Every structure is written in C-alpha cells, then in structure tokens.
Amino acid sequence: MVVNKRIITLIIISAVISGVGMMCFITYKSFQYGARVGKGNAAGGNESDKSFNTIPVVRAVDIPQEEREELVGIYAGMKEENPDFAGYISVPGSYFGYPVMYTPYDPEKYLHKDLFGVQSDDGLPFIDARCNLEPESDNIIIYGHNMKDGSMFASLFAYQDKSYFEEHPVIRFDTENELREYEVMSVFYDRVYYEDEEVFKFYNFIEAADEVEYDKAIKQYLKKSVYDTGITAEYGDKLVTLVTCAYHTENGRFVIVARRKEH
Numbered sequence: 001m002v003v004n005k006r007i008i009t010l011i012i013i014s015a016v017i018s019g020v021g022m023m024c025f026i027t028y029k030s031f032q033y034g035a036r037v038g039k040g041n042a043a044g045g046n047e048s049d050k051s052f053n054t055i056p057v058v059r060a061v062d063i064p065q066e067e068r069e070e071l072v073g074i075y076a077g078m079k080e081e082n083p084d085f086a087g088y089i090s091v092p093g094s095y096f097g098y099p100v101m102y103t104p105y106d107p108e109k110y111l112h113k114d115l116f117g118v119q120s121d122d123g124l125p126f127i128d129a130r131c132n133l134e135p136e137s138d139n140i141i142i143y144g145h146n147m148k149d150g151s152m153f154a155s156l157f158a159y160q161d162k163s164y165f166e167e168h169p170v171i172r173f174d175t176e177n178e179l180r181e182y183e184v185m186s187v188f189y190d191r192v193y194y195e196d197e198e199v200f201k202f203y204n205f206i207e208a209a210d211e212v213e214y215d216k217a218i219k220q221y222l223k224k225s226v227y228d229t230g231i232t233a234e235y236g237d238k239l240v241t242l243v244t245c246a247y248h249t250e251n252g253r254f255v256i257v258a259r260r261k262e263h
Contacts, residue, residue, distance in 0.1 A: 057090040057097055060172055060179040068179055076176040082115055086127055087175040089142060089242070093168050096155050100142055100173070104129040122152055125242075130206050138208050139217075139239040139257075140173070146244040146254070153244035159187045159256055162227045169229075171258045173240050182240050182258035185231040188224035192251040202255055203243065211235040221257050233259040 063071065078085045078099065090097035103109040107129035114120040125144035131137045144153030158164045171182045193201055200220040208214035214235045222232060233239065238260040246252035 057092045057094060057172065059092045059170060060174070060181050063179070071174070072176060072178065075174060078115075079176045082117075084109070085115070085176075086133060087173050087180075089125055090172045090174075091156075091168050092170050092172060094155070098125050098144070098152070100125045100127060102127040102131075102133060104131075122147060125153065128203070128206065132207075136238060137206050138214065139206050139241055141203060141206065141241045141243060142173075143243050146246070153242060153254075156242060156244060156256060157254060159184070160226065165227070165229060169231075170261070171240065171242070171256070181261045183231045183261050184229055184256060184258045185233060185239075186221040186225040186229065186255075186257040188221075188226055188255050189246055189248055190224065190253050190255055191249050192253065202241070202257075203253075208235070224255075231259060 060068070075085075075088060078088075082101075084101045084103050085099055086102035087100045088097060089100050099115055101110040101124050103126065108126070110124040110126045112120060112123045114122070114124060123145055125142050127133075128141035128143065131140050133140075144156075146152070146154045146157075148154070159168075165184055165187065169184055171184060173180050173182060190202055192203070193199055200217070202220070202224075205217045208217065218233050222228075240258050240260070242256045242258075244254050246254040
C-alpha cells in the first residue's frame with residue numbers, strides 16, 4: 001500500500017504540474033522553474049551534465065505571477081506528502097535543484113535517505129537542526145553531499161571561479177509559502193575546528209545575539225571569501241549558508257553564504 005500511495009501521489013502531482021505548463025516527477029524528473037530532484041550536475045549544463053532536467057532554473061522575478069502561485073502550490077503539495085520538506089534550493093541559470101529537508105528531532109535523517117525515506121547514498125540537503133524556520137533564524141545552514149559523480153552539492157564548487165558567480169549571482173530557496181532569492185555574498189574554504197580553538201566557526205553562527213555579533217560574523221564571511229562579490233549584509237538581513245565537504249584539509253568544508261534579496 002505504501003508503494004501504491006507513492007505512485008498515485010506522483011501521478012497526481014505530475015498531472016497538476018502539466019496542467020500549468022510545468023513538469024515534475026518528484027524523484028527523477030524536474031520542475032520547469034526549479035530543477036531536477038534526483039541526481040544531477042548543476043555546474044555547467046553542457047553535454048557532460050548528468051541531470052535528467054533539460055530546462056534550466058530561472059529567476060523567480062521572471063516567473064509570471066499565476067505560475068508563481070502554482071509553483072508555491074506544488075511545494076505545498078510536497079510538504080503535505082512529506083512534512084519534513086522545508087523548501088527547494090536551486091541556482092538560476094543552471095540545472096541545480098533539490099528538495100531541502102528539516103528534521104530537528106532527527107538531525108541527520110536525510111543524510112542517506114530520499115524524499116520518501118528510502119535508503120539513498122545521495123541523501124538530500126538538510127537544514128541544521130539548530131536553525132528555526134518560524135520565526136526564521138538569522139542564518140539558515142543547509143548541508144549537502146559532495147558526490148564523486150558531480151551531483152548534489154559537488155556542483156557548487158563551480159563557485160570557486162568568480163566568472164561562474166558573475167553568471168550565477170543568485171540562489172533560490174523557495175518554500176511552500178513563497179519564492180525567495182538570495183544574493184551570493186561569500187564563497188570560501190574552511191574546516192570544522194576543535195572545540196578549544198578560539199576562532200570564528202561559521203557553522204555556529206545561526207542566531208545573532210545583537211547587532212555587534214551579527215556585524216562580526218559578516219566581516220568574517222567577507223574576509224574568508226576567495227573573491228569580492230560586492231555584496232554585504234546589515235543587521236536584520238536573513239542569510240542562507242550552503243555547506244559541503246572539501247578535501248583541502250582534514251574536516252574541510254566548502255561554504256557559500258548568500259543574503260536574502262527583498263523585492
């Protein structure tokens with residue numbers, strides 16, 4: 001019965017999306033204005049792209065209002081299908097796009113599970129359990145695997161090159177309530193530190209105690225960045241941070257911090 005329910009759900013959602021000029025097979029196909037949910041290499045969108053999606057993500061501002069509302073409805077349907085669904089992360093102008101999960105009661109539940117809770121080496125991007133969505137934390141930290149085949153967050157390494165950032169300055173993190181855009185502010189390599197090391201630990205900045213603490217964090221992000229993006233943030237601005245493993249050092253991490261753009 002569980003399998004049948006999943007199949008029926010996929011058919012219904014696919015039919016709904018097709019009716020508004022979009023397409024989605026939750027596990028292996030794609031949103032026309034999102035990107036594919038399964039494996040994929042988002043970096044280039046060229047012949048070597050492993051993505052099943054053939055339609056690149058577009059800017060939220062370029063989506064007609066009627067279709068924006070339909071897309072939000074689709075996300076709401078995903079939330080109803082799986083309450084752990086928190087949103088959809090994507091990079092306009094690329095084929096990168098994945099559901100993002102949030103399970104504070106079981107922090108790494110989706111480390112090796114797919115949208116339906118089935119065992120998967122890829123897993124799904126998930127939000128740090130210490131973050132809050134309502135009310136929203138100052139910084140939402142999202143973790144994803146660095147897969148050898150170039151899928152998941154491995155494709156984000158394209159941001160090492162400033163030219164890629166210049167072509168893809170915006171990251172979308174949509175929820176069942178709205179389509180959100182974030183401007184890339186900082187791109188850097190770092191690592192997980194020992195507890196007794198007195199340094200700025202990017203993965204611990206989630207909620208600023210005050211404006212001073214917020215400003216200190218922003219200065220650290222800008223200082224660490226491998227290039228100047230020309231973007232900064234002020235107290236009150238919301239951030240999203242994407243994190244994946246890197247192998248330049250022990251417990252290395254590759255990090256992208258972006259500031260929410262208010263339209």
